[in-house]
Amino acid sequence: MNPFPQVQRVKYKHNPIHRLTCEYRFPTILKINEKEIADFQETIRTQYPVYKQSIGHQNQLKMIVSESQEDELVSPIFSRYKTINHMFFSEDNNYGVNLNSTSLSVSTQKYQNWEDFSPRINTTLETFKKFYKPAFYERIGLKYVDIIHKSKLNIDKNTEWKELIQPQVLGFLNNPELTQYIKSYTTNTEIKIGNGAMAQIQAYLATATETKENKPASEPEIVFIIVSDLFALRTEITEASNCVDYLHSTAYDLFRFLITEKLHNAMVPN
Secondary structure: OOOOOOOOOOOEOOOOEEEEEEEEEOOOOOHHHHOOOHHHHHHHOOOOOEEEEEEEEEEEEEEEEOOOOOOOOEEEEEEEEEEEEEEEEOOOOOEEEEEOOOEEEEEEOOOOOHHHHHHHHHHHHHHHHHHHOOOOEEEEEEEEEEEEOOHHHOOOOOOOHHHOEOHHHHHHHHOHHHHOOOOOOEEEEEEEEEOOEEEEEEEEEEEEEEOOOOOEEEEEEEEEEEEEEEEEEEEOHHHHHHHHHHHHHHHHHHHHHHEOHHHHHHOOEO
């Protein structure tokens, strides 16, 4: 089960979530590439009136068995095929849907609360299932990008990260004697989170390009970024909703496990 201590869920006045994406991957459905998706667009166009398209390529592995009667030789052959990303955006550009032949994702860069975002996921997914009828989901994931800006939280810029982030995340940054010598820092961890799901956690330092007023910074601000990708593999269609709910509930416990009480309070929980 969930390895992190369960905590009471709150809503932060200063929400650290920069971007949240819910993604469903499924066995290749070629008609998403090869046919018009006008019906899909028309169903979601009220919420996502802006359409864009990009062309990409994906690698595909095929195993070719030799016809030799003496030996059954298996040879791997890699091929590339074109994939079309159909991108739909809300009028304010805060919400987006991306659909291609192997995945569907719903994302937001203005996350308020789960009760607002979850219906957008469900509505888009039901539309997708109606038109494309996937057999099952190869991967379901929730990916959070949290950015800790000291300036946006009214935290003194000289406050050490060990006062805000738990030591298991900080590594060398937890040593004040080494901090001044560290030019860059990145850590990657993968943890089992129960119910057959996993969490990939990446944490690193970066330079912010704006202040809390969204204006160019007079001097660079170092921010701490936590990317939490929680996912489950091979999921039946009927279990998809329960899977996402579990990933969401675990994600909050995980985030609280990674931060200190001081940072929790600075974000003003309600």
